[in-house]
Amino acid sequence: MNDPETRDLIQTMAHECIAVRVRLINRLVTAVYDEALRGVGIKASQMNILVAVSMFGPSKPAKICSLLRLDPSTLSRNVERMKKKGWLEAVPGADARSHLLAVLAPGNAILRDAYPAWREAQKKAAAILGGEALDALLARGSRLLNEGLSPDEP
Amino acid sequence: MNDPETRDLIQTMAHECIAVRVRLINRLVTAVYDEALRGVGIKASQMNILVAVSMFGPSKPAKICSLLRLDPSTLSRNVERMKKKGWLEAVPGADARSHLLAVLAPGNAILRDAYPAWREAQKKAAAILGGEALDALLARGSRLLNEGLSPDEP
DNA sequence: TCTTGAACATTGTATATACAACAATGTCTT
C-alpha cells in the first residue's frame, strides 16, 4: 500500500512522537479536573487563570499570558466569560494601554469551594501519570512557570 | 484581602497543581509542532489522526477514539476537515453502524512531506522537556496509547 | 419474532485555543 520507506517514516512517527503523547496526557488530565470540578461550576482552564490572578493580585493580562504561555486573545476571551460570571473585574492601571485583572469575592469563593474537588483530581491525575512521570513533570512544569515570570510589575 | 486559610489553599493549588503544568507543557509542545509543520499545511492534531489511521490501515472511528482518547464528536469534526482536504475517505465496513477511515494518497504524501519538520519539532520538544521528563513522559505516553488499543478489530 | 438494550456515529451547542489584523498608547531618538 505504501512503499517501505514511507512505512518506516510513519512507524517512526507513531512510535516516537512526543506531541501525540503529551497531547493524550493533556486530554486525560484535563478531563479528570473538569469532571471533578463540574459540581463547582468551573473548569481547569479558567481555574488556572483564577488561581494565577489570585496569587499575584491585580495583574496585567500580559503577565498572566507570559506565565501560562497563553495567547493574549485566548486570555481575552476567557476573561470575558469570567467577568460575565462575576469572578473577575478589570481595574485601571498605571498604563492606559492595559488594565489590571482582579479577583472578585465570588471568584475567591469558587476557589475555596473547588479545593476538595481539586485534591481529588490531583490524586487521580497522579495515578494516571505514575510516580516517575509525575515527579519529572511537576519539576519541569514548575520551572517553566517560573521562567514565564517577569521581574516585578503588576 | 483573603483570610489566611484561603490564601493557603490558593498557594497550595498554585504550587502543586498538576493540571496547570500539564496544560502549559501541552501548549508549548503543540505550538512547536504546529509551527514546524506550518509549511507543510498540517497541524499536530490532524497529524496524530493521520498517523494513527495510516499505521492501522482502514479503521473504525471508535478505534481511533479509543487509541487517542478523543471524544467521538471531536474525531468526527476533524475527519470532516480532513476529508475536505482529500487526506481521508470513509469506506463501508462489515458493520453498517460505522464505516472505516482510510488514508488517501494525498494523506500519505503529506505524512512523507511532514517528516523532516517533524524531526525538527521532536528536537525542540525534547529540549523543552529535558532528558528526565522526556523519558518518563514517552514511557507513560506509550503505555497509555497501548492501553487504548482494543484487541484486533478494524 | 419482537423487543429491549448496547454500540456507534453525527449534530447542536459551548468553551478553549491560536493567528492575523487592527487600534490605542507609550517610549525613544533625533
Add this chain to the structure above:
DNA sequence: AAGACATTGTTGTATATACAATGTTCAAGA
C-alpha cells in the same frame, strides 16, 4: 516636538475539544 517603533489589548476567523441529545444498526433474550 515629531516621527518611528515597541507594547498591549481586542476582534475576526478557524480549528480543537467535549457534552448532551439523537438516530441508526446490531445483538441477545423472552
